[in-house]
Amino acid sequence: MKLKTFTQHIAIALSLILVATGVLAAPLSYQLRVDGLSCPFCAYGIEKKLGAIEGVQSVETNLKDGVVIVTMQDGATLDEAMAKKAVKEAGFSLRKLEPVQSVSEGGRTQ
Amino acid sequence: MKTVIKVGLSTLCVWAGAAWSAPITFNTALPVHEGGYVLREQFMYMKIADDPTPAQRDMQVSGVMSVLGYGVTSDFALFGMLPWFDKRLDMNMGGQNITRQKSGVGDLTLFGRYTAYQYDAPGRTLRIAPFLGVKTPTGEDNARDGFGRLPSPVQPGSGSWDALGGAVVTYQTLDFEIDGQLSYKANREANSFQAGDVAELDASLQYRLWPGSLGSGVPAFLYGVLEANLVHSAKDDSGGIADPNSGGTTLFLSPGLQYVTRRWIVEAGVQIPVIQHLNGTALKNNYVLSTGVRINF
Numbered sequence: 517m518k519l520k521t522f523t524q525h526i527a528i529a530l531s532l533i534l535v536a537t538g539v540l541a542a543p544l545s546y547q548l549r550v551d552g553l554s555c556p557f558c559a560y561g562i563e564k565k566l567g568a569i570e571g572v573q574s575v576e577t578n579l580k581d582g583v584v585i586v587t588m589q590d591g592a593t594l595d596e597a598m599a600k601k602a603v604k605e606a607g608f609s610l611r612k613l614e615p616v617q618s619v620s621e622g623g624r625t626q
Numbered sequence: 627m628k629t630v631i632k633v634g635l636s637t638l639c640v641w642a643g644a645a646w647s648a649p650i651t652f653n654t655a656l657p658v659h660e661g662g663y664v665l666r667e668q669f670m671y672m673k674i675a676d677d678p679t680p681a682q683r684d685m686q687v688s689g690v691m692s693v694l695g696y697g698v699t700s701d702f703a704l705f706g707m708l709p710w711f712d713k714r715l716d717m718n719m720g721g722q723n724i725t726r727q728k729s730g731v732g733d734l735t736l737f738g739r740y741t742a743y744q745y746d747a748p749g750r751t752l753r754i755a756p757f758l759g760v761k762t763p764t765g766e767d768n769a770r771d772g773f774g775r776l777p778s779p780v781q782p783g784s785g786s787w788d789a790l791g792g793a794v795v796t797y798q799t800l801d802f803e804i805d806g807q808l809s810y811k812a813n814r815e816a817n818s819f820q821a822g823d824v825a826e827l828d829a830s831l832q833y834r835l836w837p838g839s840l841g842s843g844v845p846a847f848l849y850g851v852l853e854a855n856l857v858h859s860a861k862d863d864s865g866g867i868a869d870p871n872s873g874g875t876t877l878f879l880s881p882g883l884q885y886v887t888r889r890w891i892v893e894a895g896v897q898i899p900v901i902q903h904l905n906g907t908a909l910k911n912n913y914v915l916s917t918g919v920r921i922n923f
Contacts, residue, residue, distance in 0.1 A: 552746030554798045559844045560888045560922045561659030579800065580840035582748045607657025607700040609746040 543573055546594045548584040549612040550603055562606040569598055649805045649830035650882045650895040651853050655753035655796035658697035666693040668918030676910040683717045683909055701741040708734050713780045730782035732765040750799040761788040778819055785816030805830040822860030822873050829854045844888050851882040871906030891920040
């Protein structure tokens, strides 16, 4: 009985460790609120500029909300000054940058 | 005739400044991203006729305007515009119908545009950008046929160095865009001929027809476009004498459609003269058809 309980505890602990490891290994994403972004043709420049920053894995724009989601490669972080510079070079203004839960390739939040 | 053709071609030249989801017939203040390019190819057909004289002049111009824009910085962009024209003039001379025509590369125009004012807010932007440029005499201006030297309007180039400048204001939201432009082109003399200066006031409204409501991501837009161009041309000067059959004012209205994606735009429009106050026996502009593509890279 005790052995069974101990085994269950070990299994639960291992599961928690695996989940925690998965979360820690998930790529970091950032939500950028960009002012002035108001047409599809303008989105290309901002995606190109942000995508050129070292460590950026993907860039997705949501035109309606004026939001750009930047997902980083494993272990990489996005420097706010660099993001601001990239947005400025694209011809727009960065209002706010904040880390968000990353989105897996399957589209689910991890 | 020179005046109307000059007005028409001047309008066509200004068209080339636009490179975004923007007016079809003139410039915009929207940005070219730093280090980025925009390429525009515009195909046009223009008919100029209604000659009140026995010569019954009828002119048709078809052409391609190639425009390359480069973002030096996010605020400053350089543009080069190079037209190719196929011009044909039919007329009656001494009871005989004759045709004079010429095709070739026209004059290269270079200009810079600087964003002097920029206000950005969520989903909208307001920008004001002055621009200044020069038209270079790269097109052939001394072409001849069996009747002798072709008249200036049929020549692919003007032969003169001309200056142009102005300012454009753009207000863009997710639903619509409004642009306004004031420009002036100062023409200089070449081959004992000096075209009159051209002043132009333009306005454009682009309204998103589709999609009705925006979803996520970057959806393509279909814009309905309505533009107005008020063009005033001074009298030409030939051999030091002002031509009484040149100069005048024309108001064009231009409906059109634009389909805008992240990387490219296709568009079409027709420029219709609704008011023409022209001096003397100048030919009237019938219409200008235009279709084109713009590519972001």
